[in-house]
Structure formats: structure tokens, C-alpha cells
Amino acid sequence: MKKLFIGSSSEAKKYAEEAKSILKDHFDVTIWYENALGSSVFNLNQNFLTDLLKASLEFDFGILIGTKDDKVKCRRTRKLQPRDNVIFELGLFTGRLGISKCAFVVEEDVKLPSDINGITLAIFDKHKKDSFKSEIEKVSGHFLRSSDEEINFFPSVTLASVYYENFLLPTCKYLIENKGLDYLDKHYDNCKVNVIIPENIQDDVNLQFQRLKHRFTTKDTEIQCAGRPRKITIEAEVRDEALMIIDFPTIISGINYAIKNLFPDDFNTTSQKYLSILGRELGRFISTLHKLLSRNEFGDLVVIRKESDL
Structure with a gap:
């Protein structure tokens, strides 16, 4: 409710x-x-x-x-x-x-x-x-x-927008313009971007995602997107003849920083209040990504999954 x-x-x-x-x-x-x-x-x-x-x-x-x-x-x-x-x-x-x-x-x-x-x-x-x-x-x-997916000014919404502009948008454009992706000397026209969202945000998000990464057998590759000064590094693995790009948005660590800076005196990652705010913010992060992807008709290229669904 x-x-x-x-x-x-x-x-x-x-x-x-x-x-x-x-x-x-x-x-x-x-x-x-x-x-x-x-x-x-x-x-x-x-x-x-x-x-x-x-x-x-x-x-x-x-x-x-x-x-x-x-x-x-x-x-x-x-x-x-x-x-x-x-x-x-x-x-x-x-x-x-x-x-x-x-x-x-x-x-x-x-x-x-x-x-x-x-x-x-x-x-x-x-x-x-x-x-x-x-x-x-x-x-x-x-x-x-009213829509649950309205874009507003929560820290999670801003972070999702930045993640979309800097990773999802250029990656999806590349896959469309090149009709797929070359990976390990083979071209794959069936590609999906899998965005993995954790259930909570730990102090060391990079270490947290490294542990999640152990569930996959990905290898790094690079793509050069038009209009960008440097290549984008992606991690991918092949499943059933399809190329699965796996990404862990470490930018969500900004949600923790935002909450901590707003409430420095009673920041407690185990409190009910913190967990409620965090769950709400992660939900807004996901819903914002869905809305941005839908606006550009990239929904069929990107799958957003919670850690519990792996």
C-alpha cells in the first residue's frame, strides 16, 4: 500500500x-x-x-x-x-x-x-x-x-538517468547500428543487456559486485560508440547461442551517499527507516530505467533483474 x-x-x-x-x-x-x-x-x-x-x-x-x-x-x-x-x-x-x-x-x-x-x-x-x-x-x-514511473528529482532518479545516458543508451545504439556485437571472433546478432540490481547497497559496492560477478563466466570486450571519446568496456558471456552483456551499475552507491548526507546523525544501514528508504530508492532507480528505455524503444534489448532473481 x-x-x-x-x-x-x-x-x-x-x-x-x-x-x-x-x-x-x-x-x-x-x-x-x-x-x-x-x-x-x-x-x-x-x-x-x-x-x-x-x-x-x-x-x-x-x-x-x-x-x-x-x-x-x-x-x-x-x-x-x-x-x-x-x-x-x-x-x-x-x-x-x-x-x-x-x-x-x-x-x-x-x-x-x-x-x-x-x-x-x-x-x-x-x-x-x-x-x-x-x-x-x-x-x-x-x-x-498517477504513474509510478514519473521522473522526478530523487537521487535514484538522477543516478538512473546518468547510468542510462552513459552506458545503456550508447550500448543499445551500438547493438542496433551494428546488428549485434563481435565477441571472441564471432558475430552475435542475438544480444541482450542484463542489468543486475542488488537487494541492498553495501559500503564497498565494487566488492559487492565482484562477488555477484562470480556467478557468471564473463569476459571483457570493448565497443567504440560514435561520438564518444573513448571505448566502452562491457562484460559478456554466451548462453544458448545468444550473447548476454552483464552489467552491475556501481553508480547506485550514490544512493547511500545521498541518504547518509541527508541524515548524518542517525544513518544506520540496519534500521527499518533506512531499509524502507533504500528499497524505495532502488525501486525508483529501476522504474526510471524502464521509462527511459521505453521512450527510445530499447525495452527489448535490456533486461533489469534483481539479485534475488538470479
């Missing part, structure tokens, strides 16, 4: 609780003051921004509820706007998750930032029965229809 975060001001907790009661059948919902993965989303004596960054990595969707909490003077006119921290959280979650995975549910006539365009906006009238419920149900349907 997808994980959903609800943020609101303290004054709007009743709306957050009502939203959770509506959404709980379709999502694993956590309100900002509740526990998530065994600990509170916002911890005492912790850096508020650090807690928010963690939350933005732990959840698949975010709903921020904006109510008339603060009086502000705007161009000589007094208006009511949501609490500043709610607007800040909306920006953070939108940047992390993408605009299709976040929604701003706001009270009618509340003052909104001028650059709110593009964000899913649901407006309710607190004086009308079921108005809030109706808007939350609309947001729920929007989230349920």
Missing part, C-alpha cells in the same frame, strides 16, 4: 484526521504528528528540516491542508493565509515527489501564493456539508491514477 503524508497546522488537525479516515482504505496514511516507521515524523530535539527531508523520502504522496490561520497585510488589504510552515512543506514535498504526487487542499477564499499554478489544488467550503470529503476523494482518485 502506498504511503501518504498529511501536513497541516495544529488548528487544522481535525481536517487532517477526517482526511485520513477517508483515505485509509487506499493508502498507508500518516499525519504529521503521528509515528511513521516506528518513530515520530517530527522528533523532539531534532532539526525540523532534517525531519521533513526524511519524511519526503519515506512517502509516495503528500497532502497539505491550508486553512485560514494567519492574518497578513497584502497591498493594504488584510487577508487570511495558511500557516507558513504548511506552505513550506508543500514546496518541499512537491520538489521531492513531483507535482502529480502532491495536493494542496485549501479553505475557500484563503490567500494563496501567486506561483501555486500547476500544483493539484482542491478547494473546500467549511460551511457546506461533505465539501471537504468530496475534495479529498477527488485527490485520492488523482493519486490512484
Whole structure:
């Protein structure tokens, strides 16, 4: 079940609780003051921004509820706007998750930032029965229809894009342009690129992949791709008259570095929170590769396999 975060001001907790009661059948919902993965989303004596960054990595969707909490003077006119921290959280979650995975549910006539365009906006009238419920149900349907493969700005997505551009794209182009690959004095027109993804990321990823490599009998060969200053080294083996290119994307070590740099004080590779974030990031790495391969119709050339499937 997808994980959903609800943020609101303290004054709007009743709306957050009502939203959770509506959404709980379709999502694993956590309100900002509740526990998530065994600990509170916002911890005492912790850096508020650090807690928010963690939350933005732990959840698949975010709903921020904006109510008339603060009086502000705007161009000589007094208006009511949501609490500043709610607007800040909306920006953070939108940047992390993408605009299709976040929604701003706001009270009618509340003052909104001028650059709110593009964000899913649901407006309710607190004086009308079921108005809030109706808007939350609309947001729920929007989230349920959203794609799991949307490319956003998570570290895993960036790393997958770099891996695709620097290895998968030129390799697939080479195989198509040369109608296969010469390997050990023989030309193979039936070629597949196998990308092996581990179940977890160890401190020494190169050593980790060396151990995985022992399961194969690959030999190195080089290909010169057009427009590239140097050759690409690949590892391959022959199986049933087909050439299998085997690659281990060591670039995923960047996921560990990103998590560690975000949460230096409580980075623990055995904790439930870390394992949850890591599993989510590896899943995004894989889904991003699938989307990029599909865009260029390379899906038939590349197989992405988890270590457990070997």
C-alpha cells in the first residue's frame, strides 16, 4: 500500500484526521504528528528540516491542508493565509515527489501564493456539508491514477538517468547500428543487456559486485560508440547461442551517499527507516530505467533483474 503524508497546522488537525479516515482504505496514511516507521515524523530535539527531508523520502504522496490561520497585510488589504510552515512543506514535498504526487487542499477564499499554478489544488467550503470529503476523494482518485514511473528529482532518479545516458543508451545504439556485437571472433546478432540490481547497497559496492560477478563466466570486450571519446568496456558471456552483456551499475552507491548526507546523525544501514528508504530508492532507480528505455524503444534489448532473481 502506498504511503501518504498529511501536513497541516495544529488548528487544522481535525481536517487532517477526517482526511485520513477517508483515505485509509487506499493508502498507508500518516499525519504529521503521528509515528511513521516506528518513530515520530517530527522528533523532539531534532532539526525540523532534517525531519521533513526524511519524511519526503519515506512517502509516495503528500497532502497539505491550508486553512485560514494567519492574518497578513497584502497591498493594504488584510487577508487570511495558511500557516507558513504548511506552505513550506508543500514546496518541499512537491520538489521531492513531483507535482502529480502532491495536493494542496485549501479553505475557500484563503490567500494563496501567486506561483501555486500547476500544483493539484482542491478547494473546500467549511460551511457546506461533505465539501471537504468530496475534495479529498477527488485527490485520492488523482493519486490512484498517477504513474509510478514519473521522473522526478530523487537521487535514484538522477543516478538512473546518468547510468542510462552513459552506458545503456550508447550500448543499445551500438547493438542496433551494428546488428549485434563481435565477441571472441564471432558475430552475435542475438544480444541482450542484463542489468543486475542488488537487494541492498553495501559500503564497498565494487566488492559487492565482484562477488555477484562470480556467478557468471564473463569476459571483457570493448565497443567504440560514435561520438564518444573513448571505448566502452562491457562484460559478456554466451548462453544458448545468444550473447548476454552483464552489467552491475556501481553508480547506485550514490544512493547511500545521498541518504547518509541527508541524515548524518542517525544513518544506520540496519534500521527499518533506512531499509524502507533504500528499497524505495532502488525501486525508483529501476522504474526510471524502464521509462527511459521505453521512450527510445530499447525495452527489448535490456533486461533489469534483481539479485534475488538470479
